[in-house]
Structures are given as C-alpha cells and as structure tokens.
Amino acid sequence: MVVLSNRGKISPFLAMDVMREARAKTRAGEQICHMEVGQPGTPAPRLVRERAKKAIDEDLIGYTEGLGMPALRERIALHYKESYATNIAPEQVVITTGSSAGFILAFLATLDAGDKVAITSPGYPCYREILRALDLEPVFLTIGFENQWCPLQSQIDNAVQNEGVKAILLASPSNPTGVVMEDEIIANLSHYCHANGVWCLIDEIYHGLIYDKSVKTAAGLNEATIVLNSFSKYYSMTGWRIGWMIVPKGLVRALEKLNQHLFISAPALSQTAALAAFDAREELEAIKAGYARNRDILVNGLLEAGIKRCAPADGAFYVYSDMSAFTENSLDFSKHLLETHGIAACPGIDFDGKDGKYMMRFSYAGPEAEIIQAVERLKARPLRAI
Numbered sequence: 001m002v003v004l005s006n007r008g009k010i011s012p013f014l015a016m017d018v019m020r021e022a023r024a025k026t027r028a029g030e031q032i033c034h035m036e037v038g039q040p041g042t043p044a045p046r047l048v049r050e051r052a053k054k055a056i057d058e059d060l061i062g063y064t065e066g067l068g069m070p071a072l073r074e075r076i077a078l079h080y081k082e083s084y085a086t087n088i089a090p091e092q093v094v095i096t097t098g099s100s101a102g103f104i105l106a107f108l109a110t111l112d113a114g115d116k117v118a119i120t121s122p123g124y125p126c127y128r129e130i131l132r133a134l135d136l137e138p139v140f141l142t143i144g145f146e147n148q149w150c151p152l153q154s155q156i157d158n159a160v161q162n163e164g165v166k167a168i169l170l171a172s173p174s175n176p177t178g179v180v181m182e183d184e185i186i187a188n189l190s191h192y193c194h195a196n197g198v199w200c201l202i203d204e205i206y207h208g209l210i211y212d213k214s215v216k217t218a219a220g221l222n223e224a225t226i227v228l229n230s231f232s233k234y235y236s237m238t239g240w241r242i243g244w245m246i247v248p249k250g251l252v253r254a255l256e257k258l259n260q261h262l263f264i265s266a267p268a269l270s271q272t273a274a275l276a277a278f279d280a281r282e283e284l285e286a287i288k289a290g291y292a293r294n295r296d297i298l299v300n301g302l303l304e305a306g307i308k309r310c311a312p313a314d315g316a317f318y319v320y321s322d323m324s325a326f327t328e329n330s331l332d333f334s335k336h337l338l339e340t341h342g343i344a345a346c347p348g349i350d351f352d353g354k355d356g357k358y359m360m361r362f363s364y365a366g367p368e369a370e371i372i373q374a375v376e377r378l379k380a381r382p383l384r385a386i
Contacts, residue, residue, distance in 0.1 A: 010129040014350035015361075018334055022344035033374035034366055036334075036344040038175060038318065040236040041366035042287050044273070045280030048237065052273040061268050066260040067252070068095025068244070069271045076244055079278055084217045092220075092246055094255050097266045099205050099230035099243040103130050104262070106226050106245065107167075109254040110199045111136055115166040118159040120151060122320070122351035122359070124175045124203070139163050144355060145322075149179040149311050156189065160196050168193055171203035173210060173315030176351045176361040180314035183216045194224035201226045205243075208234030208284070210315035211292050219246035226251070231270075233316070234284060235277045242270035291317050294364035294371045301375030302362070305383055317365040320348070324358040326385045334360065336386050341377045 018036040026032050043049065055061065067073065073093040080088040096102040103126070111117065113135040119127045121140040128138040139159055141151040151170070159165045168189065172181040186202060193200035202218040204227055219227040230243035243266075247255060259265070277284075295313055302310065302321055309322035327333035330347035337343045337360075348359025364371050 007133045007135065010132050011125070013125055013129070014331065014334075015125075015346040018338070018344055018346055021335075022338060025338070025342075031342060031373075032338070033341075033343045033370050033377065035362045035364070035371075035374060036346050038233070038316070038363050039238050039365060040233065040287065040317075041370070042236050042290075044237045044240065045235070045277060045283045047276040047280045047283075048235070048273045051276040052269055055269055055272040059268075059272065064095075064265040064268050064271060066256045066265055068093065068266060069268075069275075072271050072275055075275055075278060080217060080219055080246070084219070086217055086220055088220055088246055089249070091252060092249060094245040094247055094252065094259070095266045095271060096243045096245060096259070097263050098232065098241040099203070099228050100126065100130075101259075101263055101266070102228045102230075102243050102245045103127070103201075104134070105255050105258050106201060106228065106247075107131065107134055107136060108258050109251055110226075111166055116159075116164055118156070118163070118165045118168040120170065120174070121354070122176055122348065122356055124171065125350050127169060139165050142354075143177075145309065145311075149174070149177045150181055150185065153188075156192065160192075160198055165198065167199035167201060169201040169203065171205070172215070173206040175206070175316055176318050176320045176346070176348070176359075177311035178313040178316045178318045178320065179311060180210055180213060180215060186218050187216075187221060190218055190221040190225045194222040198224065199226065200224050201228065203228050205230045206233050206316040209288060209291065209317060211288075211295070212314065217246075223248040223250065231274050231277055234288070235274075235280075236284070236287060237270070237274065237277065240267070240270040240273065242266055242274050290368060291364060294366075294368055295319070297368070297371050297375060298362060298364045301371075301378055304375075305378040307383075317363055319362045319364065320351075321360050321362060322358060323348075323360050326383050328357055329386075330357050330360055333386060341374075341381060343374050343377060 073090040077090040080086045116137045227246040231237040311320040334347040346361040348356030
C-alpha cells in the first residue's frame with residue numbers, strides 16, 4: 001500500500017486556512033474584515049505594473065540565468081549602497097522565487113539531513129515546517145513579554161554549545177510580533193556565529209516597514225551570514241513570488257546549482273517588473289504611512305476592546321495580542337471571531353505551539369476603512385471569554 005512520506009506530514013499553515021474560510025464567507029456575500037494574512041492591501045506600484053505590461057508586449061518571457069537577471073542583481077546591490085551605505089557585489093545577490101524558495105535553497109546549501117537550526121517561538125511557521133520537510137530539526141528559542149520578544153545570549157549559547165545547532169535563523173522586524181532587534185544585537189549574533197562555525201540567517205523581509213527607528217542590514221557582515229529578503233511586503237508584490245538573498249561568495253555556486261535543478265530560475269516577468277520597484281519610493285512610502293495610521297487605529301481599538309497586552313509593533317504590519325482574558329484556545333477563538341464579528345485573524349498557535357494558545361495576530365496591512373470597521377465591530381459587540 002502506498003503511503004505518505006514523513007516529510008508530507010507537516011502542520012498546516014493556519015493563516016492560509018483562516019484565509020480560505022474567510023474568503024468563502026466573502027464569496028457568500030458576508031462583509032469580512034481580512035486581518036489574517038500578511039499581505040499588503042495595495043497592488044504593486046504603478047511603475048512595476050507598467051514595466052510588466054511592457055515586458056509582456058515586447059519581451060520573451062523565458063528562463064533567466066539560475067542566479068537571476070544580471071540587471072536585477074546589480075540593482076539590488078545598488079539598493080544596499082543607497083539604503084544602508086553597504087557595499088555588496090552583484091555576484092553575492094541570488095534571485096529567488098519568493099523568500100520561501102530562498103529559505104529552501106539556503107537550508108539545502110548549508111545543512112545536512114538531521115542538522116539542527118535554532119529559531120524563535122513564536123516565529124514564522126513556515127520556518128519550522130520547511131525545516132521538518134527537509135529532515136532538519138528546529139530548536140526553539142522561547143521569547144515573550146519577559147525577554148522583550150528577543151532571544152537572550154544565554155539561549156543562543158545553549159543552542160550552540162549544548163544543543164549543537166548548525167544554524168540560527170532570526171527575523172527583524174519579526175513575524176508575528178513586529179519587533180525590531182537592535183543593530184548591535186544582530187551584529188553580535190552574526191560575529192558569534194562566525195566565531196563558532198555556525199551559519200547565521202537573518203530574515204529582513206520586513207525591512208522598509210519600520211516606523212520609529214532606522215536600522216542597518218546584516219548583509220556583508222561576515223562569511224557566515226546570509227540575508228534573505230523579498231519584494232512581497234514593502235514593495236507590495238506578494239503574488240509576484242520574487243525574492244533575493246545576499247550570500248557569501250563561497251556559497252554562490254552551490255546555490256546556483258540547487259536553483260537550476262529545483263526552480264530553474266525565478267519568474268522572468270516578476271524579475272523584470274521588480275527592476276522598477278526601487279524607483280517607486282514615493283508611492284511605497286505613502287503606503288507605509290497608511291500602515292502606520294492603521295497600526296495606531298488597531299492598537300487603540302484593541303485596548304478599548306479589553307486586550308491590554310501586545311508585543312511592540314515596531315515594524316512589519318502585525319499586532320500580536322495577548323488574548324488570555326478571553327481564551328485558552330486561540331484556534332477556536334479565531335473561528336469564534338470570524339463567526340461573531342466577521343473578523344478574520346490568525347491564531348497564535350500557528351506561531352507558537354505552547355503559549356500561542358493565548359495569542360492572536362492581527363494584520364493591519366489592509367485598507368484603512370477595513371481596520372476602522374474591525375475596531376467598530378469590536379466596540380459594538382464586546383469580546384467575551386469562550
């Protein structure tokens with residue numbers, strides 16, 4: 001009898017499950033406030049769309065080089081000089097089919113089956129499930145209110161010295177908390193990993209969406225550090241499935257070969273369109289200002305609804321909220337919220353298998369009117385414990 005592999009027995013991505021249920025209600029005519037998925041509520045910038053239309057009419061949309069279009073790799077390298085005063089060689093840039101493919105490639109190029117990787121809990125659920133699907137073992141660094149949602153050096157030491165991890169993966173700003181780690185902490189982590197023969201992977205996908213501080217990039221810090229990024233979030237290009245990595249030069253050929261065989265190349269149309277994204281700064285900054293307004297509306301609305309504790313929403317477009325006054329089962333509560341208030345939000349259990357049962361993540365990436373409507377619904381029908 002044929003059976004599934006163990007790699008196929010990973011957990012579902014609950015945010016996507018909630019989205020499916022919410023969209024079914026929308027198709028049935030219900031007015032749903034969509035706060036479940038981390039997806040911009042705006043289309044790709046006008047310049048991006050225009051570049052794509054021109055390419056469809058005039059270009060051969062075929063395979064590109066495995067590492068990506070040279071012009072896009074050069075433009076991304078220039079972006080690091082313009083935005084961070086950091087010199088990155090175009091040869092260090094690897095174009096990927098979204099950041100998701102970047103994680104797969106990075107894990108395959110640096111780790112062997114059975115190796116351990118330290119990640120935070122809560123953290124982006126796809127990290128742990130990609131690791132498990134590749135026969136790698138996640139080691140969880142528990143974070144929360146007690147340690148300001150950032151792993152402590154003692155936790156890092158334990159993971160490296162006692163757990164034997166071969167890589168550490170952190171995100172800043174993070175999903176689901178929105179917390180931004182201090183530049184010094186990330187730099188120290190990078191150098192610690194380099195000194196201890198451990199890979200350091202930094203997810204910077206939400207760079208650009210930081211509201212009250214400026215940050216540096218971890219790109220180019222040393223030969224142990226890999227930075228992953230994407231056009232999905234700040235650039236409003238989720239469905240275009242286009243991302244990039246900044247990697248040590250010694251890793252480039254391995255990544256190229258893996259990309260050639262697994263994906264051939266990232267989508268050519270998306271690569272061409274992405275060239276225009278860096279010239280759309282005015283439009284993108286206006287979108288970001290809208291997120292900042294949404295954040296204030298949502299945080300204030302949650303407080304008025306009796307949700308008193310949230311992780312610091314320094315960046316990204318999420319509010320990770322303590323719902324322990326209302327539930328000990330965030331999955332059930334997410335279903336309850338959808339049914340009673342028409343609000344789709346993601347259960348914390350998606351991000352944290354232990355304490356996530358008390359938490360919910362609300363995305364404020366949608367239209368301002370939708371955030372206002374969600375807050376008004378919370379006021380009109382006060383939350384109750386279930």
